[in-house]
Amino acid sequence: MMRKDLQYYAKKFAKLNVNRHRERGPAPHKPVLLISVIELIEQGKIRRNQVPLSPELISTFLKYWRSLVITDHRSDISLPFVHLTGDKFWHLSFYPDSETATSKGLGSKGVTAVRRIVEYASLDPELFKILQDPGQRVILLRVLIDSWFSGESSKIEQLSLIDEFESVKSQLLREGGATYNVDDLKDEENIVVRNGAFRKIVVSLYDQRCAFCGLRIISADGQDIVDGAHIKPFSEFRDDRFVNGLALCKNHHWAFDHGWFGIDEDYRIVIPRDRFTEEAAVGSREMVSFRGEKIRLPRDQKFMPSINGLQWHRKKWRIA
Known part of the structure; x- marks a missing residue:
């Protein structure tokens, strides 16, 4: 051999x-x-x-x-x-x-x-x-x-x-993100890169913390447990502006995408009643206990989550 x-x-x-x-x-x-x-x-x-x-x-x-x-x-x-x-x-x-x-x-x-x-x-x-x-x-x-x-x-x-990826991130940050048309989406490689940059930047704007629960865990090689989530789905709106982003941990990203909670005009958490049942692990908080609390917000005011986008999300999922 x-x-x-x-x-x-x-x-x-x-x-x-x-x-x-x-x-x-x-x-x-x-x-x-x-x-x-x-x-x-x-x-x-x-x-x-x-x-x-x-x-x-x-x-x-x-x-x-x-x-x-x-x-x-x-x-x-x-x-x-x-x-x-x-x-x-x-x-x-x-x-x-x-x-x-x-x-x-x-x-x-x-x-x-x-x-x-x-x-x-x-x-x-x-x-x-x-x-x-x-x-x-x-x-x-x-x-x-x-x-x-x-x-x-x-x-x-x-x-x-x-460092090409850092260069893309820097350019997007200067632009505040980007929106795309249907023809843009045909360039799969560039869209994956720019969408990945969007997610990384959104997480950094929130200091790598979940806007909902504050969780922050970063591995030795830089992997993050928090996601850069879209408020209005990219697949439908092609909107990678940072105001269309939220930093959410895996659990709360999934819950947001499935309408288990919304966020109102004052950036307070809205959780519909009787939509789910839960049993929190010992020493942790139930999700419903966050009802009415203000989410964590980006340090830079110009990247505050879009009120219009949050309103669209609540309407889509009938969150009152």
Whole structure:
């Protein structure tokens, strides 16, 4: 059995199994994806051997794609994310409710479909360990550059200094968020990135605390138990302005989306009577005990939740 060491993966990276078009040349999707993964490992954004198709990964992929790819290949990160499995060092893990799913045909379904079905990708344990070492990591990066983007090492070095997802967040924050039309939604990659930025910013505006209960838990790798929730659903209104956002923990996000509580014009919690029963765990508060309390609000007044949006939500769910 061949030893899976640095030399083994250097050969793998140099000879990726890519589609080679007679006129356009070799498809650049897989090397761009691997360069992006290496950057996120370098930045400490990937600490475990789990690589989700996250807004951070997509924005990094797009950054390199726009600067390095000069052929007319179409940008679509879902293609290499799925088809890199054919190189035998990249593996997909599906969500439990997608146990019958396979990678066959999945790459053609687009980013949204892949994100819904695939929980994360992982590398061979040997490769992931190699990529933890800065010296070996730079060797594999050099192999990718020399094999697929010869002469572009200086450009790639400059690009690596730019945190693309943070740049998107900064731009959106200056704009107060964004609204989109139907045509905008056809660009799945950019919408996923900007929607992910919306959610991250909304949570930060509320100091990573649930507006309803005040819960604040952040993991060592920056994962947050609080969500950036939409007041009026994005699927219906395509509204990613921050005034259409609330920071809510997983439980209260679900409850808000299902009309178990609303928020009035004074930002006080409205809980309909006889809509649900509950039994709180020992030492915790029942949800109904929050009735009439004021939610936690963003520090910046210009990002206060939209009164119009909250009114729409109460009307939709008949919350009086």
